[in-house]
Amino acid sequence: MRAVLIRLAMAIYPAAVRERYGAELEDLLAHSTRPWRDLADVGRSALGEQAATWTWDRTRPQLRRIAWLAAAPLWFGATALVLGVCGLMITAMYARDSGHDVSPAAVGGPIMLGVLGACAAIVAVAVPMPRQHRLVAPALTVPASLAAGVLGIASVPVAGDALGGARATTVLWTLGWFAVMLALGVTITVLLRRGRTGAAVAVLGAGGLGPLGLTFVLYAMAAPHLAALISALPADTGGVGAPPASTSDVGTLLADTGSVGAFAGLPAMLALCTAFTLTLVTAGAVHERPGRRRGHGILGSGADRRAGGAHDRRDGRAGLDA
């Protein structure tokens, strides 16, 4: 409990101060005879340091990154949509060339492949990001920003309808997703920083890919109702000159697949957000691991510092004057 409180208090400090004095501060706190008074003193001093060192120039990059993250679901959705429609077009063209009709039930395949392709692209983009952009507390800021972005999309009339019919359900589902991602992100980060890579991979697989697969199943079930989303597409979108009435035409195919308004794109969106969040948080934790000793954040371990602190107290100032 004390270790958690110490890390929380240390997390308030500006990174530069924490990196320079964090180990010494944690050591004094860990062995304090008046821990509550000292924790309050550190918390107050940390807030003072934040206020003293705050600048707009320092805050602006973080705000810009958070804004970018909040806008990311828009790009995720657009990417999945483009890939899904491309898959449908290819399927429709292939069917038309071979003289077959495509049944509406087969539409789910290309769409799911489109989402899967978007997931792969998102993972590829997210892996190198922690090396280029430093995010504060990514286990919290990434899912929080994405959830805010999804809720923002849900509040826009047409896009909100594409995510799901009932706004209250969308809000609850998104908040639930945020809570699960926060728990998974913190767990994975802690495990990786403690060197328990196997356990982290297990949590990533079971806790992350499990729900991801589930959302794909849900998405596949919802896919036949995609017509509500793309019914506005012109009938010859994928026809390439084919007659509008043909069942190998994308617009007609989509129009035949379900009733307007029944489609719920939220599972697919959250699947994309899950892939991005877990990749970014995991890559960030792996990237931060070598600097663990210098006390860099809310999840850093103080065990190695305390080991050195005991030595300090035994020796006092002996030998320093020599």
Add this chain to the structure above:
Amino acid sequence: MTGLSQLGRFSEPALLILISLAEGAKHGYAMQEDIAALTGDRPGPGTLYGAVRRLEEQRLIEQLPEEERRKPYRLTELGRQALQAELVRIHSVAGTGLRRLATA
């Protein structure tokens, strides 16, 4: 000459740190112990290192090379001069105050 009064709420802990380091280099825990013995009140870690940071910025103290995880600090020549000036000022103010009390 740098005045400790510039350090705001850290001016008193900073003075105590300088006095503590006047005896020789010390690390954080030893400074805390020394100041506690000197004043009867141990400074909190946040206050102590808040003052240490500002003293380092003013180049009044400096960190010595880390030895077995210990980070000792010592007075610089500028710090020694600043401490001397501050103690003389305090001594002068205290003397004046005591004289006025005696004659009142």
